Amino acid sequence: xxxxxxxxxxxxxxxxxxCDQSGVPxxxxxxxxxxxxxxxxxxxxxxxxxxxxxxxxxxxxxxSFSPRVHNETGGASSQSALMRTSAPQxxxxxxxxxxxxxxxxxxxxxxxxxxxxxxxxxxxxRYYVKYYEHRICQLFIIYDTNRxxxxxxxxxxxxxxxxxxxxxxxxxxHHVNTGQSFYEPISPKFPELVIANRQALAFKHQxxxxxxxxxxxxxxxxxxxxxxxxxxxxxxxxxxxxxxxWNFHLEGAKKLIALTCPQPxxxxxxxxxxxxxxxxxxxxxxxxxxxxxxxxxTFLRPKLVSQFVSFDQQELLLSETIETSFLGCPDYLLTAMxxxxxxxxxIFETDNFDRVALETHISETESLLETVDNFDCCAWSMxxxxxxxxxxxxxxxxxxxxxxxxxxxxxxxxxxxxxxTGQATVADDMVAEMLSLIxxxxxxxxxxxxxxxxxxxxxxxxxxxxxxxxxxxxxxKFWDITNCLxxxxxxxxxxxxxxxxxxxxxxQSRWIIHIGQMGRDWLWI
Numbered sequence: 001x002x003x004x005x006x007x008x009x010x011x012x013x014x015x016x017x018x019c020d021q022s023g024v025p026x027x028x029x030x031x032x033x034x035x036x037x038x039x040x041x042x043x044x045x046x047x048x049x050x051x052x053x054x055x056x057x058x059x060x061x062x063x064s065f066s067p068r069v070h071n072e073t074g075g076a077s078s079q080s081a082l083m084r085t086s087a088p089q090x091x092x093x094x095x096x097x098x099x100x101x102x103x104x105x106x107x108x109x110x111x112x113x114x115x116x117x118x119x120x121x122x123x124x125x126r127y128y129v130k131y132y133e134h135r136i137c138q139l140f141i142i143y144d145t146n147r148x149x150x151x152x153x154x155x156x157x158x159x160x161x162x163x164x165x166x167x168x169x170x171x172x173x174h175h176v177n178t179g180q181s182f183y184e185p186i187s188p189k190f191p192e193l194v195i196a197n198r199q200a201l202a203f204k205h206q207x208x209x210x211x212x213x214x215x216x217x218x219x220x221x222x223x224x225x226x227x228x229x230x231x232x233x234x235x236x237x238x239x240x241x242x243x244x245x246w247n248f249h250l251e252g253a254k255k256l257i258a259l260t261c262p263q264p265x266x267x268x269x270x271x272x273x274x275x276x277x278x279x280x281x282x283x284x285x286x287x288x289x290x291x292x293x294x295x296x297x298t299f300l301r302p303k304l305v306s307q308f309v310s311f312d313q314q315e316l317l318l319s320e321t322i323e324t325s326f327l328g329c330p331d332y333l334l335t336a337m338x339x340x341x342x343x344x345x346x347i348f349e350t351d352n353f354d355r356v357a358l359e360t361h362i363s364e365t366e367s368l369l370e371t372v373d374n375f376d377c378c379a380w381s382m383x384x385x386x387x388x389x390x391x392x393x394x395x396x397x398x399x400x401x402x403x404x405x406x407x408x409x410x411x412x413x414x415x416x417x418x419x420x421t422g423q424a425t426v427a428d429d430m431v432a433e434m435l436s437l438i439x440x441x442x443x444x445x446x447x448x449x450x451x452x453x454x455x456x457x458x459x460x461x462x463x464x465x466x467x468x469x470x471x472x473x474x475x476x477k478f479w480d481i482t483n484c485l486x487x488x489x490x491x492x493x494x495x496x497x498x499x500x501x502x503x504x505x506x507x508q509s510r511w512i513i514h515i516g517q518m519g520r521d522w523l524w525i
Contacts, residue, residue, distance in 0.1 A: 007443055010037040117158060124199060125164075128171040129154065136171055139482060140235055140326060142450060147323040149284040153228055156281070160225035162214055165207035166232040172200035173239045177483035182476045182491075204236065224282050227256045231285045234292060234523075238484045243522050250296070253289050288326050294334045295327075295453050296523045297341050298412060299515050322384055327450045327525060328398060329405040330380050336372050340365065340413045344512055347419050362420050369413045377402040397447050404437045408457040415512045424509040427461055434458040435467060438474055449481045452490060456524040459494040460511040468498060490524050 011029050012019035020027045025036030118126045137151040138144035144151075157164040179193040180186070188197050207229065214226050230253040237245040343365045381398035407430050414425045435458060441448050455478065459471045472491050479487040497515070501507075507514075 007038075010039050011035065014040075117155075125168055128168045128175075128199075128203075129157075131175060132167050132171040136167075136174060139174070139449065141323075142325045142328050143322055143446065145323045149281055149324055152281055153232075156225045156228060160223070160229070162207055162210035163225045163229045163232070165203050165210060166229045166236070169200055169203035169207055170232055170236050170239065172196055172203055173236060174483055176200055177239055177485065180483075182479045182488055207233070224285075227253055228281070228285055230256060231289065234289075238486050238523065238525070241485050241489060243486070243489060250289060250293055253285075254293075284324055291326055291329070291334060292523065292525065294338050294341070295329070295525050298337065298453075299456075299524065300521050322394075322398075325384075327405075327453075328401045328447070329450075329453075330375070330377075330402050332375055332380070333372065333402070333405050333409050336368055336375075337409050337412065339368055340409070340416055343368070343413075344416045344419075347416065347513070358420065362417065365413060365417045365420065369410060369417065372406060372410050372413060375406055377406055397441070397444050400437050400440055401447055401450060404434060404441070404451060404454040407434045407437070408454045411457055411461060412512065415509060418509055419513060424507075431458055431461045431467075435462075435470065439470070442474065442477060445481050448477065452478050452487060452524050456490050456494065459490075460497065460515065462498075468494070486523060486525075489522065493522065 008019035009026050011034050029036035137148050141148055157167045176193050176196045188194050346361050377399045381395050418425055455474050462468050475487050475491040
């Protein structure tokens with residue numbers, strides 16, 4: 001199995017020859033002595049335009065983020081020793097200003113943001129609203145459509161200062177991350193990114209301060225926009241680190257949802273975005289908080305997160321659709337994962353159980369595993385894709401994605417059962433299949449941004465160095481697509497865990513116990 005296989009490189013496509021996809025660089029580029037590029041190179045020019053009246057014109061205002069040519073350094077030669085096991089990859093360090101070209105924004109945001117709804121915002125805020133609309137909204141959803149709930153938070157944000165600041169902080173932090181390296185994500189040095197970093201910190205501070213003021217007012221704290229603000233702060237933590245912040249925001253959001261009552265006109269179907277009501281946005285946030293909680297608690301210390309409170313079933317049972325799917329993990333598997341986490345927590349209480357109680361928990365875990373193994377990923381993916389014509393061709397890919405979550409859930413449950421029984425199930429075949437699925441999903445960038453949790457589960461099981469190197473390169477590809485710093489920390493955490501396993505400090509099959517005791521509370525999504 002070739003773990004380093006890529007999609008056809010841009011150089012071969014531009015030469016109109018068939019790429020052999022043998023690695024980086026590919027064989028044909030290497031033979032021809034050409035640079036093997038994975039995408040069309042950007043043309044950097046002095047000024048904000050190639051031709052016309054603005055040719056050669058440069059904006060001096062530092063907040064305009066004018067693109068500048070720079071020498072990309074800090075690659076393989078500056079990689080930390082911890083990350084050097086990763087396979088060779090194309091450069092992941094994005095030049096400052098590149099996002100402006102990709103979005104078609106030019107050098108000065110004030111020249112292109114003509115939306116009258118944004119007229120009351122300052123130039124920097126207008127730019128980051130546009131950045132959020134184009135870059136962030138497609139990041140945290142499988143398929144970006146006109147039903148994207150993240151995009152429909154923008155009208156709410158224009159009416160709510162705290163939501164707007166959270167939205168701006170998210171956009172600014174992602175912009176800063178695009179200029180950092182997977183190997184050494186350090187404080188930005190390029191002038192444009194230094195400015196963006198200051199803005200990201202300022203927006204976050206303003207959001208937290210405004211949120212604190214809102215929470216002091218019972219009426220204001222129960223607004224849907226307040227819940228949405230806390231929801232976005234969870235994703236901000238993924239961009240910043242993925243550790244030690246998301247769970248606090250999650251607990252706060254759950255408490256607010258429990259207190260929030262439907263607002264006047266909520267059920268009247270008042271549109272707050274294209275094809276989306278405030279009620280639907282609330283339902284989406286409620287459901288995604290459960291997704292985050294379910295996947296997050298698999299690696300947390302037991303009972304660190306409180307049990308999710310029951311809400312109105314119409315909100316919780318929002319129909320499962322691709323348009324509103326965050327990660328592509330079937331609801332059925334998420335439910336099983338929640339119940340398995342409950343069984344895991346009981347391992348730490350077994351000293352207080354008699355033999356009969358322990359056998360009961362073993363039996364319950366075995367039953368849960370059976371339901372997981374019997375889940376039909378193909379039928380699920382066909383139902384999801386065929387019910388929505390634009391996604392009819394995505395059945396195989398969705399099936400592979402759901403299968404990776406099914407295998408991950410099964411491995412999670414089996415390690416819980418092993419801890420209860422004192423056994424160590426051999427799972428080499430399951431791990432091999434997971435690696436194969438992860439490799440196949442690399443060819444679809446849209447789907448691959450959903451697989452960090454399966455990557456981490458597979459990593460905890462891997463013993464062979466080639467497998468481990470492949471998973472580090474997969475985490476790097478995830479970073480390249482998402483620019484979420486939790487991918488960098490996932491790679492480092494795996495490598496530290498492998499070090500402890502290899503030095504016999506830990507028993508590898510007991511990772512469901514050890515991983516929550518490594519000092520940090522991580523969210524791998």
